[in-house]
Amino acid sequence: MKTIGLLGGMSWESTALYYKQINEEIKNRLGSLHSAKVIIYSVDFDEIEKLQHTEQWNKTADILTTAAQNIEKASADFLLICTNTMHKVVPQIQIKINIPIIHIADATAKVLQKDNIKKVGLLGTAFTMKEDFYKNRISENFGIEVLVPNEEDIKIIHKVIYEELCLGIIKEESRKKYLKIIGKLVSNGAEAIILGCTEICMLISSNDTDVKLYDTTKIHAIEAVNLALD
Incomplete structure (x- = not known):
């Protein structure tokens, strides 16, 4: 089983859904006591939200890039950004990491x-x-x-x-x-x-x-x- 990297906290409410749904799907497919191998890095959404609404997208990209690099260092095989909106800065993040971002x-x-x-x-x-x-x-x-x-x-x-x-x-x-x-x-x-x-x-x-x-x-x-x- 590969290790899933989750970049979450935007908001934590939906990140919790990701964790739950991933583990439920692993259990459905593998049965028994199986659960997913997951690394979660959760940012402070208040900071991100303020930057979003003041159009400071480069700063949001910097924050998420650092988080993505930490997920990579923790040995995730690939990365999910647990928000639709922040896929706006996926190109800036992807060039700074070596693991794929699943869009x-x-x-x-x-x-x-x-x-x-x-x-x-x-x-x-x-x-x-x-x-x-x-x-x-x-x-x-x-x-x-x-x-x-x-x-x-x-x-x-x-x-x-x-x-x-x-x-x-x-x-x-x-x-x-x-x-x-x-x-x-x-x-x-x-x-x-x-x-x-x-x-x-x-x-x-x-x-x-x-x-x-x-x-x-x-x-x-x-x-x-x-x-x-x-």
Whole structure:
């Protein structure tokens, strides 16, 4: 079994989900008392969040690069960054380490391709929904059209993520808002929805809607197990 490196803490709520889902998948596949070989480096999200919202992305890259280098030194075989948004700085991090970073958008797009999804809606932070680092990777590398909500809905989604989900707060009112936004994306032609923030799965699940949901946290975690057992 290879050793999985997790760069987490963004937020710790979703990093805990990664650890749980990875170990549950290992147990499902290997049985008995098997668990995953995992190295976790968890950063202080308050520091990262302030840099995000002041557009200081190079400083976030420096912090995560140091964390990634420490994970590599601890003998991880590959690295997962446990957040969609911070994949914005993956290129800066990857050139500073020798182990591969398993990109969350690639892992998700592979599953979408397998399911023959041609047009998908994307929920995530404003950074993920509005900027090209995530959407373009899926559309250009995998040929899948990515739809995003309108500006007003982007603000709602972003606010719920940072002011509720990252704090472990789950509100029924927010669930209803998200489901309404999903309905609009489907009306615009989305065949499915990417839950493109690792906390959104805490709020929305397949029990809440008939629309096909792609939970990036679970997909990323399963890809880690695939590679660990390959």
